[in-house]
Amino acid sequence: MKPRPRFIIFAHNATYDKLHQVATLGLTAAAMGKDVMVVLLFWTIKKLAEGQLDALDFPLEYQSQAPTVARLLKERHVPSISEMFAEAKKVGNFRLIACSAGLEYMGVDPEKVAKNVDEVMGLPAILSLTSGAETTLFI
Numbered sequence: 001m002k003p004r005p006r007f008i009i010f011a012h013n014a015t016y017d018k019l020h021q022v023a024t025l026g027l028t029a030a031a032m033g034k035d036v037m038v039v040l041l042f043w044t045i046k047k048l049a050e051g052q053l054d055a056l057d058f059p060l061e062y063q064s065q066a067p068t069v070a071r072l073l074k075e076r077h078v079p080s081i082s083e084m085f086a087e088a089k090k091v092g093n094f095r096l097i098a099c100s101a102g103l104e105y106m107g108v109d110p111e112k113v114a115k116n117v118d119e120v121m122g123l124p125a126i127l128s129l130t131s132g133a134e135t136t137l138f139i
Contacts, residue, residue, distance in 0.1 A: 004093070005134035007034040013139060014043035016056050016081075022139050023084035030092030034134070038085075039126055040098045040117065042106060048098070048116055049108035054080040097121060097129075 007029035011022045022038060030036045040048060047053055056073070058066045079087065088094035096117040103110045103120065114120050121129075130136060 004033055004035045006130070006132075007036045008130045008133045008136045009036070009038045010041060010136070010138045011038055011044045012041045014047040015059050017058055017062070018139050019044070019047075019053065019081045023081045023088075025137065025139075026094060027084045027088040027091070029135070030088040030094040033092060036088065036092065036094045037130065038094070038096050039130070040096060040113075041102050045098055045102040045113055046106040046108055049106070049112045053082050095119070097126060099123060099126060 007026070009022050009026055011019070013019075022044075026036050026038050047055070056066070056070045058069065062069075085094070085096065098113050098117045098120045100120050100122045103113055110120065
């Protein structure tokens with residue numbers, strides 16, 4: 001049996017617009033039968049540890065449009081980031097991985113992160129797992 005194509009997203013930026021792309025791309029790839037791994041780095045780890053994954057925050061250059069976008073997301077019943085991650089796990093093979101070094105660098109409680117991801121691992125293991133993937137994105 002041919003292995004499923006692997007779809008990797010290295011998620012570094014943690015504003016809502018970036019995390020929305022991570023979630024929608026990951027969910028879509030999982031629904032298409034790909035093995036999806038989202039690797040959380042730096043700011044995404046911090047946001048997860050602080051329980052702010054679903055916060056509607058936007059880059060400074062788009063602050064003036066943030067209220068309109070937030071209203072439209074609500075009106076159109078766009079699922080939250082955490083809801084999309086949960087749905088991706090239901091429809092396919094979707095894993096959230098946190099980089100262990102990022103836990104240290106961002107000064108977060110490792111237990112808060114570990115309970116919200118599938119695994120915490122170091123960069124050597126992450127690079128081994130992601131090597132040769134069909135698609136690799138850095139967002």
